[in-house]
Amino acid sequence: MDTTVADTLIGTTIDGRYRITGRVARGGMATVYRATDERLARTVALKIIHPSQATNVHFVDRFTDEAKTIARLTHPNVVAVYDQGRHQGLPYLVMEFVQGKTLRDLLAQRGKLSPVESLAILEQMLAAVAAAHRAGLVHRDVKPENVLVAEAPSGGTADLVDAVVKVADFGLARAIEASTVDESGQLMATVAYVAPELVQSGQADARTDVYSAGIVLFEMLTGRVPYDGAEPVEVAWQHVDNDVPAPSTLVPGLPRALDELVARATRRNPAERPTDAGRLLTEVQAVRDSLGTLHVETAMLRQVPGRPGVADATTIVPTVPAADATALVPPVPGGYGPPGGQRPSWARLPEQGGRSTAPHRRSAPDPHGEGFFADRRRIPLFSLIAVIALVVLGSTWWLTLGRYTDAPNVVNLPRAQAQEVADKAGFGVLFAEPGQYSSTVPKDSVISQNPGPDERVVKGDTLTLILSLGPEVHAVPDIIGQEAAAAKGSLEELKLKYQEGKGQYSDTIPEGVVITTSPKVGTELKPGETVTVILSRGRAPITVPNVVGMNINDARAKLAQNGLQMVERHKDSDQPKDQVLAQTPKPGTGVEKNTEVTLDVSNGPPLLTMPDVNRHPCQEAKGTLEGMGLVVQIGGLNPNGTVLVQAPAPNSQIPPQSTVQIQCF
Known part of the structure; x- marks a missing residue:
């Protein structure tokens, strides 16, 4: 069945931006x-993860962590992540699209x-x-x-030497100190490559x-x-x-240096x-340099004019002590070089047009003494061979031994x-x-170096400190405001322990979202210390x-009808x-049963003190009392008395607004 047609997401536009045009691959999780x-x-x-995984909080956390992890690894050989989001409740990542094939596809196609x-x-x-290791992560x-x-710059993946390689799927990456077993106790790695x-x-x-990289090298060399x-x-x-067997036991003729490289890894x-x-990359580069040097040497010797059988000759290389096993390797037998006998760009020689590789035929002895002159004509040829041999030996010495020196030891030294x-x-x-945290090495001093102290390296190389x-x-x-799973991930990323305290009801913060923490945000803690998180219980x-x-x-x-208690304040x-x-609480607030509701209750207006208006003129007394907010009734015989x-x-x-009476005479 055509999966492109059967997949309902094909043709869908995600987040109003990403229009899905086809399916690339389907895995067990996404x-x-x-x-x-x-x-x-x-x-x-x-x-995008499968719907069956959407309810798995731990998997969703790991999926989200993948975006954060890759975003930290800005490197040309790491598949970049551009965006993340959710579609119909399913988390998704938007990543760099690499036009080419997986190494698995290439091995399936070519064998080895x-x-x-x-x-x-x-x-x-x-x-x-x-790059991941320098960031404190392990893939x-x-x-x-x-x-x-x-695809290589020239197009296609035929010339793998010039191809661009990118590493993907850092979804399992964790801080190096983190556990590598998931919540179900299952090993989170592929068994064929597991350490x-x-x-x-x-x-x-x-x-x-x-x-794991050593196992991948073994598989590339042997096809299994x-x-x-x-x-x-x-x-x-x-x-x-x-112990992993030597690749040459499965593919006879492989250089000894490759066996030893696989063995060390x-x-x-x-x-x-x-x-x-x-560190392994440094060793790989040294071995690759050695392979390239001896390819050049073999090609030069094959160009010596008149050398009998030189096209099929095998150069004999002296035995090298084990400590320098990567320095010199024998020429790669036919069938292991680039397809069609073509060398990679860094080892390719100019064409030698017009030269015959057929062996010279020796002339019969000249009875008139011409053989003597023929022998003399061979002297320049022998001299040329000697010069070429010296050049090759000198170049080989320089490329494999002469240009190397010991890396200085700067571990524990201050930066300057x-x-x-x-x-x-x-x-x-x-x-x-x-950098890396350390309780033993002072701040801004060197914890480690690559290449390591006294390691054989190319003169003038760069030390990564x-x-x-x-x-x-x-x-x-x-x-604050994060969901529990995200909050837990944020704390564990900093090696802090996550602990949930007693939840609190909230009218404004959704259930399962962080309301507060103890200690408070910004408090400095050591790895392993606990942060208590208070989550909202909703309304x-x-x-x-x-x-x-x-x-x-x-x-x-x-209030009693609603199961609430009352506290009065007069x-x-x-x-x-x-x-x-x-x-x-204010009207409309959500509370639990038996919650106390505090009421402010009026004592009524404050009382007034009745003034003494006796023997005052009647109209003057009336004005005084009305000025106090009282209602005045006048009696007696003379209102103006x-x-x-x-x-x-x-x-x-x-009380205010009370009615008072005055009798005037």
């Missing part, structure tokens, strides 16, 4: 589509690769993984399916990726993985119990492997001093970002009624006595 970014008019890869092609691909793989799933081989320590302890570091079995667990334990004891992908030592030794310096960031502490991140089940303006008795009955007011003036009687009596307490 599907990758080809899409067009209509805003930027470019082709992208869109990876030549040594030169294998090393060219491995170099770029390791450059990508080394944990290095395998041919995750290696994309883009022994992952099988035994479930722990991974940069050397775990080195092991070293172990197989009926069950995955059987294959996994073979990595623990057995796949030691069962992690301590015996290169410490990270950068390390720079000074490297400058004096003629080395460039690159300070890797962001990792500086100490000092003791590791992290500020509690601002996770409470009871809505507080509005009792403002009611008489206190009516308010009591209303205060003076110009409102009638026992009227509810305000309430807390003098007040002789007043009620209420002087100095008595009366």
Whole structure:
């Protein structure tokens, strides 16, 4: 069946921007589509998880982490991530679309690769993984399916030496100290390439990726993985119990240096492997240089005029001590070079047109002495051969031994001093970002270097130095407003422990979203310390009624009817006595049963003190009392006379707006 037609997402536009045009691949957890970014008019890869995984919080967290991880790895050999979002509740990533094939596709098509092609691909793989290691991450799933081989500048993937290689699927990447076993206890790696320590302890570091890269090199050289079995667990334990065989036992004639390179990368004891992908990359480059040098030497010797059988000759190379096993390697036998006998661009020689490779025929002895002159004519030829041999030997010495020196030791030195030592030794310096935390190495001093101290390296090479960031502490991140899963991921990314406290109801924050933390945001903690997270329980089940303006008795009955308790606070007011003036919580707030509602209750207006207006002129007394807000009634015989009687009596307490009487005579 045509999956493009059957897939309902084909033709869909995601987020009003990404129009899906076809399916690229479908895995157990997610599907990758080809899409067009209509805003930027470019082709992208869109990876969206399957609906069956959407309810798996841990998987969704890992999927989201993939975007964050790749975004941290800005490197030309890492598949870039452009965007992330959700479509119908399903998380998706928008990534760089690589036009080409996976290394798995190439191996299925060609069986195996030549040594030169294998090393060219491995170099770029390791450059990508080394970037992850410098960022404190370990890939944990290095395998041919995750290696994309883009079309070469000349077009197509036929010339693998010139092809661009990109490493994908950092979704399993974690901080090196993190566990490599998922919540179900399953090993999160592919068993054909899994390192022994992952099988035994479930722990991974940069050397775990080195092991997997060694297995990938073995497969590129031989066309198969070293172990197989009926069950995955059987294959996994073979990595623990057995040493990886030498590739030359399966493909006779492979250079010894390749056997030793695979052996070093796949030691069962992690301590015996290169410490990270950068260190392995240095070894790979040395081996590749050696292969390229001896290709050149063989080609030059084949161009010597008149050498009998030189086209089929094999150069004999002296035995090299084990310590320098990568320095000289024998010429690669026919069939392992680039297709069609063509050399890669970095080892290609100019054409030698018009020269015959057929052996010279010796003339019969000249009875008249002409043979003597023929012998003399051979002298320049022998001299030329000697000169070429010296040039080849000198070039070989320089390319394999003479240009190498020992890397200086700058570990534990302060930054400025390390720079000074490297400058004096003629080395460039690159300070890797962001550095590493250390409780033993002072801040801004060198924790490690690549190449390592006293390692044989090319003169004038660059030392990559990792500086100490000092003791590791992290500020509690601002996770207020995040969902629980995202908050947990943010804390675990900083190596802080996540703990949920008692939730709180909230009318404004949705259920499952962080309301607050303890310690507070910004507090500095050491790795392993715990952050207690308070999540919203959503809106409470009871809505507080509005009792403002009611008489206190009516308010009591209303609150009791809703299962709420009441607390009264009486205060003076110009409102009638026992009227509810305000309430807390406010009307409409969600609360639990038996929650206390505090009511402000009016004591009524404040009382006035009745003044003494006796013996005052009647109209003057009337003005005084009305000025106090009282209602005045005048009695007696003479309204314009003098007040002789007043009620209420002087100095008595009366409410505002009360009616008072004065008797005037």
